[in-house]
Amino acid sequence: MADNSIESLDLERAPERLGDAAYREMKERIIRGVYRPGHKLTVRAIAQDLEVSTTPARDAINRLTSEGALVYAGPKTVVVPVLDAAALREITLTRLALEGLASEQAAQHGAPADVEELKSLQKLINSALDDKRYTDALWHNKEFHFTIYRLSGLPQLVSMIESLWLRIGPSLHNLYPEFAEEKYGVRNHEIAMEALAERDAASLRAAMENDIRDGYRRLKRANLERDAGRSS
Amino acid sequence: MADNSIESLDLERAPERLGDAAYREMKERIIRGVYRPGHKLTVRAIAQDLEVSTTPARDAINRLTSEGALVYAGPKTVVVPVLDAAALREITLTRLALEGLASEQAAQHGAPADVEELKSLQKLINSALDDKRYTDALWHNKEFHFTIYRLSGLPQLVSMIESLWLRIGPSLHNLYPEFAEEKYGVRNHEIAMEALAERDAASLRAAMENDIRDGYRRLKRANLERDAGRSS
DNA sequence: GCGAGAATTTTGTTGCAACAAAATTGCGAA
DNA sequence: TTCGCAATTTTGTTGCAACAAAATTCTCGC
Secondary structure, eight states: OOOOOOGGGOOSOOOOOHHHHHHHHHHHHHHHTSSOTTOEEOHHHHHHHHTSOHHHHHHHHHHHHHHTSSEEEETTEEEOOOOOHHHHHHHHHHHHHHHHHHHHHHHTTOOHHHHHHHHHHHHHHHHHHHTTOHHHHHHHHHHHHHHHHHTTSOHHHHHHHHHHHHHHHHHHHTTTTGGGTTOTTHHHHHHHHHHHHTTOHHHHHHHHHHHHHHHHHHHHHHHHHHHHHHHO | OOOOOOGGGOOSOOOOOHHHHHHHHHHHHHHHTSSOTTOEEOHHHHHHHHTSOHHHHHHHHHHHHHHTSSEEEETTEEEOOOOOHHHHHHHHHHHHHHHHHHHHHHHTTOOHHHHHHHHHHHHHHHHHHHTTOHHHHHHHHHHHHHHHHHTTSOHHHHHHHHHHHHHHHHHHHTTTTGGGTTOTTHHHHHHHHHHHHTTOHHHHHHHHHHHHHHHHHHHHHHHHHHHHHHHO
16 A cells, blocks of 8 residues: 555645536526526536536536535426525525634634725626626625635635525526615625724624625515515 | 426425435445545445446545545545544534534424434433444434434535535544543533423534534544654 | 327436546666 | 656546436327
């Protein structure tokens, strides 16, 4: 047996598989709202879209399914999930726990340069909202959050949070444009930036939690309206 | 297009794929300590072990890898992870957040029958420890925790917690038998059962968090000793 | 029109062979 | 012995065909 004294020194040694690329592309499409809730996905269609064979396409779909980003709507039918009230609540509770933790930890590592980056991201969000480019606003909003979470220095935690965003992402797209009217989240983001500058963990956590709760309320309201509209 | 007014009514519709069975079997083997940290896994070997072809075996390994239960030690080398101090800390922080949340929610749904089930699980743990059947003790301990977590009524949360246990599981096996000397966790479990009977969410959470922290301290100590022993 | 059921098409899974690339082994020089 | 390097073996990925099963379409009777 070889001497493997390095052991835990080998980080980020994942090779670049075709299936990984397919997975990443699918992920981005889901977050960007290309596939809306209820959209049915088939292996062969994805393979054609991404110009790969069925194997990597199937890999990507399976991975997304096991993460909860896609769900079975039948034995041979995989769709982008339509979140019901219970699922929405569960994801929100989990987000509060995980993103709250990440925020707290991030407060301990925030440098001035990070605050600057957040500021410029916030500008991007604002101007996207002004121009009614809602998909862009959502994207920059995601970057804002994850810029903070990455500061936690806890990469596995960050990727768990990512999988939660993958689950709510599609529903968010169904919310716009009403969602944006009130300049969603701006106030919370401002408080978050201040808190990070002051390395105030509790305040940063509170600001991020408020942001999550705000979004939750809007999503819930939108869902109720949709369900009411459907039964008529 | 068909009328799909059922939408979110379709739960648990996953078909039984061969790859799923392979995944579950691998998961159990990892938790039970069949594969120890550092163990190298190959597609063809797993396929032979589980008596399936390479495709389902590969599916299982990929899924486990994307969950973090297995890691790359090289471009073509997948191993059961050897946790370093940083990874151990990160998992513990995440466990505290997620298992704390699950405990809190569980407190609201605990029925007398559930407390009884926990009591009988605790007896199994105790007798396993007395007989020095450490693998069994670990297994029943896992059941104890998840019996509580499942009471939360948040299935997605529970499966996220499962994936965390998959990550620390192998390391736990390297801990025994010293690990068990002090009747690990018994006191915390007793408090947890009382708290559940009284539907005291804060106490239940505290008890479970203490249990997690206890385990963390032991793991950290064992890791330090191992590392010290290796450099000599 | 409309629903039930058959006929047809589409779909996911599985096993496998080929290939490139990585891991391992073997060997020889210092 | 130990180190470097080449030969060899092992390995993961990929594409694909076959198959069973599910989804869809079509048809016919009412």
